[in-house]
Amino acid sequence: MTDQRVTISFENGVADVRLARPDKLNALDPAMFAAIIAAIAELEAMPGLRVVVLSGEGRGFCAGLDMASMAAGGSGIDLPTRSHGLANDVQQVAWGWRTLSVPVIAAVHGVAFGGGLQIASGADVRIAAPGTRLAVMEMKWGIVPDMAGFALWRGTVRDDVLRELAYTAQEFDAGEAQAWGFVTRIAEDPHAEAMILARAIAACNPQAIRAAKRLANLEGDAAAILLAESAEQAALLRSPNQIEAVMANLQKRPPNFTD
Known part of the structure; x- marks a missing residue:
């Protein structure tokens, strides 16, 4: 990419994506939003992409809004207008990772x-x-989380805990974040752990991984989800990559999948 606020390197199906404004703790100004x-758009169109690892350069993942920059020029964004599907x-900038067709692993350190x-x-x-220090920080500035947070936290963060954190903007640590559902797990080197996980996912049937993400993203009643499971499975069964997965396991060799 030409805009170095975000960098992307790609190898063996894994995109290593980094927020690259370390002098400002990767804070969000209009250029960073863009x-x-x-x-996200570049990744969605990238041939051979199987997994994304998302991290921040420097001392932290992302300190949130660059309030000085936003106050000086504003975001220039029409909030009610849906420019990217539902968003x-x-x-x-947050919801796009969830709707990206491949899995995304965030490696978080310093501040989020x-x-x-x-x-x-x-x-x-x-x-x-x-x-790592984390916070639902918006109330400090007299605003509410509006970058898809409530939609993303539903089902993973306990409702009363989320309400308390949103109402108070209090900081919490990585251990609390894991207990409350903001964090999956803790590692001394989260980027290295994320890359290990990414390579393991990239070694799986890419069509099955994308189908699993589509199913994980589904909301609705059980009937709709059960029907979607059946449709995804029917498309996978006897497909070339599914047959390759079976043969590789039987022959005890690495699989050779096509994207």
């Missing part, structure tokens, strides 16, 4: 405040360093 949206531009926490929450899996 760069993240562009990165507006502000929401796309406000919008930074919401961006991490868009990932399928979140691995945090032990000393």
Whole structure:
């Protein structure tokens, strides 16, 4: 990418995506919003992509909004307008990771405040360093989380805990974040752990992984989800990659999948 607010490197099906404004703890200004949206679009169109690892350069994942920048120029975003399916531009920087067709693993360290926490929450899996500081920070500025946080936290974060954190903007640590559902697990080197997990996922049938993510993203009644399960399975059974998965296991060799 030309905009170095976000960098992407790609190898063996895994995209290593980094927020790259370390001098500002990767805080979100208009250029960072635009760069993240562009990165998500680039990834969705990337041939051979199987997994994304999302992290932040420098001392933290993302400190949230760059309030000085936003106050000076504003976001320029029409909040009611849906520009990306269900989401507006502000929401796309977090919601876009959830709707990306491949799994996303967030490696979080240092700080994940406000919008930074919401961006991490868009990932399928979140691995945090032990000393990470997190907060639903928006109430500090007299606003509410509006980058898809409430939609992303539903079903993973306990309702009364989320309400308390949203009402108070109090900080919490990685251990609390794991207990409350904001973080999947804790690792001393979250980026290294995320890359190990990403390579394991990238070694699986890519069509099955994408189908599993579509099913995991479904909301609705049991009947609709059961029907979707059947449809996804019918499409996978006897497909070339599904046959290759079976043969590789029987022959005790690495599979050779096609994207």
